[in-house]
Amino acid sequence: MSMTALFGKDSGTVRAQQNRELLLLTGFLVVIWAVTTVLSPRFLSPANLSDILLQAAPLGFVVIGQMIVIIVRGLDLSVASIMATVAVLSIGLNDNTVVIFAVGILLGALIGGINGYLVAYRGVTPFLATLATMIVLQGVRFAYTGGAPGGTLPETFRWLATGDLFGIPVALMLLAIVAFAAHWLLEYTVYGRRLKLYGDNPEAAYMTGAPTRLLVVSAFMISGVLAGLAGLVLVGYVGIVDNWTGRGYELDSIAAAVIGGAALSGGKGSVPGVLLATLVLVSLFNIVVILGLSIELQLVIKGSLILLAAAVYMRRSRR
């Protein structure tokens, strides 16, 4: 067994490839922004740009979690269901912002832990484990609310999701903190290296003495916590608690992670990449609205983009 097999790909090559992908995504973002600005000058207005960023924030949390799960060869279909369930339950239980966030984080960790347990200890395919959790959570929150969610949204919530501190949107600051933490974890710690090694080669990770099962559980827990946070931020942005909060985020987050360079076969993914991809996706949705195109076109564009991005990366990563 070569060193490469044991320790993953040569980190220099990986980094160079990641940089090319980042450049490609940035170029793409610049092109679509430029084209849209020519077509509609309203696009580059500060109000619209801050709208894009605020909409990107909740999805950004989910995408980072989704990417970490994908790195360990997983997939989390339950993120949207976690978002809604955490929002409905924690806001229904209390109206103190701190308590709500504490309960939300704990709840997200618990649900993620269950996903991880099913995958790592019971050998259930991630797809099915998280599909089942998704359905169970759906039942739980509808049963809890009887179909109509209650609880009042504290004022601080609106501020967290749409307000700003020293001119910088609070939701973006939260996302930045999470993003830096996740980036540091992935790139500069033993834990991050082990996550990627496990995704590259589970047997090799096991042989280095890494607690592989706990690694997988922890990845799902991170995804659960970030989804819970995203649910709370999104509820603050929208202004109401809804049983279907976050609907569609499971597929959007997978799309953004893949477009951002995470490989479904595991072992690959970077925070800057998936955040750029998130921005691309949200920009595209915004462009459709700004240009006054039919909303349905969003779906066509999104689907085509997913296929295109996947095709570009597949061609490159073929050995």
Place this chain on the structure above:
Amino acid sequence: MDDVIRMTRTQPVHLVVLALIGLVVLVGMYSSDRFATPLNFANVQDQMVALALVALAQTIVILSGGIDLSYAGALGLLTVVFASIAGEDPASFAAAIAIVLSLGVFIGAINGSIVTFVGIHPLIVTLGTSTILSGLALLITRQPTGSVPLFFEDLVYGRIGMIPYGTIFTLMLYLLAGFLLWKTRLGLRIYAIGDNEQAASISGVPVKSTKLIVYALSGLLAAVTAIYICGRFGVGDPRAGVGFDLKSITPVIVGGTLLAGGRGGVLGTLLAVIVLALLANVLNFMNVSSFYQWIAEGLIIIAAVSIFVGRKSK
């Protein structure tokens, strides 16, 4: 190969699912007098035909080691196209059937081509095409639209005794699929690819064309489902497919087909569809809200999968 064929026919899974059917029927009879009536059984069958058809398509794809999440968008587009073309006269009805069946095969072939020739994971491919297809369906119409001829509705609602024609049709398709999977070379190839694609390729199985056929078949069955749905509801609805992507997977897995491919068969899927339909029916009789039915469904998936899979892993 003997092993493959044995796994296809009878498995302990089938007995477990049969026992579950018995249990659900007993609970149903205990909970309501109206449960064990011909009318109710016919009703359950009507509820289950569409799911049974999509699950059959999904079984074939999963056996080959793939997955097809495009039904959500595909069913929407196919029903809209069908109901907009099928007028009152037999000629346009026949044209609508021909067009929708070809469109289904075309959609499947596109999925299959991207999966085989570009090499993208089928999950991502079909997720992408599903999104595009539902966008197209909604571009055509946002509301349910079109109509189907009366004689077709009569056919879909027709019954022999307590057996709807839809059930007979579905059973015939399952038999046909069973024959295809167990008795033909194509079927053997599907199992071989699902079991181990590289080994199959080395031993001379034409992997690419087989995969292409699998996805085209899946699209064809999606078109058949769409036509049936139009017959039942009388209109084409761009949202007709919502939920069918994930719903189609549950019976396949509960019926004992491995998500990794190569193991399982259509009999298990059919039995699982029956269990799920009966369960929903009984829970309705017991006045259990759909909220708790969701919880039950999720727990059943977890139980089914972790029991079967847990036993296999070392």
